[in-house]
Amino acid sequence: MEETFKPRVLIELYVASPPTFKCKRMIELSEEIAKDYPEKIKINIYYKGQPIPDDATSGFRGSLKSIGIPSIFIDGRWVATTNVPDREKVEEIVEEDLQMMEKYIKEHGGT
DSSP states (O other): OOOOOOOOEEEEEEEOSSOOHHHHHHHHHHHHHHHHSTTTEEEEEEETTSOOOTTSOHHHHHHTTTOOSSEEEETTEEEEESSOOOHHHHHHHHHHHHHHHHHHHHHHOOO
C-alpha cells in the first residue's frame, strides 16, 4: 500500500528559557491552532541559549541574530517578534500555506 504525502505547516517558536508570559502565550496560541488542523501542523520550539537543531528552516536560522523573544515563524517566514500575533493572522498564513501545498500535490502528485 502506497503512503500518501500529507502536507504539514511548520510553526517554529523562539522562546526564553524559562519561557516568559509572552513566550507561554505564543506556545499556547500555536498549540490551539494546531488542534484545529489535526496532523497538518508541526510545532518546533527552540529555547534561547540552547543549540538550534539542524532541521530548523533557513528563514529561521538567517534571522536568529536579529529577532527578539518570543518569535514565531511559519514555514520559515517571520510572522511576529516580542508580541503575540493575532490568532486570525496566524490562521490566515496557515490556511494559505496548506492551500498552496494541496494545490501543488494535485498538480504534481503527492507520494
